[in-house]
Amino acid sequence: MFPPLFKAAAASAQVKALLGSDPVRVWPFGDTEEKPALPYAVWQIISGSPDNFLSGRPVVDAFRTQIDVYGTSAASVRAAATALRDALEGVAYLVAYNGESRDRDTKNYRVSFDLEWTVLR
Numbered sequence: 325m326f327p328p329l330f331k332a333a334a335a336s337a338q339v340k341a342l343l344g345s346d347p348v349r350v351w352p353f354g355d356t357e358e359k360p361a362l363p364y365a366v367w368q369i370i371s372g373s374p375d376n377f378l379s380g381r382p383v384v385d386a387f388r389t390q391i392d393v394y395g396t397s398a399a400s401v402r403a404a405a406t407a408l409r410d411a412l413e414g415v416a417y418l419v420a421y422n423g424e425s426r427d428r429d430t431k432n433y434r435v436s437f438d439l440e441w442t443v444l445r
Contacts (some may be wrong), residue, residue, distance in 0.1 A: 327387045327441040329367055329412065337409035342404045351407070351434040362432065363395030363404045370438070390422065394432045398424070405435040416441045 333339050334348040342363065343349040350365035351357075356366060370390045374382035391408060395401040401424075409418060422436035 332415045336409040339411050363400045365393045367391045385443045389439050392436045398433050401433045401435045
């Protein structure tokens with residue numbers, strides 16, 4: 325029911341170099357540490373559906389996930405987003421760049437992109 329996003333990200337040496345290895349700072353939405361080291365990434369499923377058949381149960385689920393990378397500089401979030409893109413494009417399809425922004429209160433930078441997954445059950 326869930327894409328193997330963390331598994332694929334954590335297998336990348338480039339992701340671990342930029343987002344740590346203990347822990348790898350790639351969390352499902354709402355599961356970040358209270359004050360995580362920067363940069364870090366969060367992800368969430370924004371849509372999905374099973375590949376239904378008239379007879380029998382589905383054997384494939386499709387998901388769209390949004391990944392948001394936060395950090396103290398544009399360069400750090402761009403580098404981390406690039407590492408995540410490179411690690412995840414082997415198992416999912418990058419389908420949207422959602423832009424860049426800077427939080428008014430924290431002054432942290434953010435890069436966002438979407439991936440589509442086809443996951444065998």
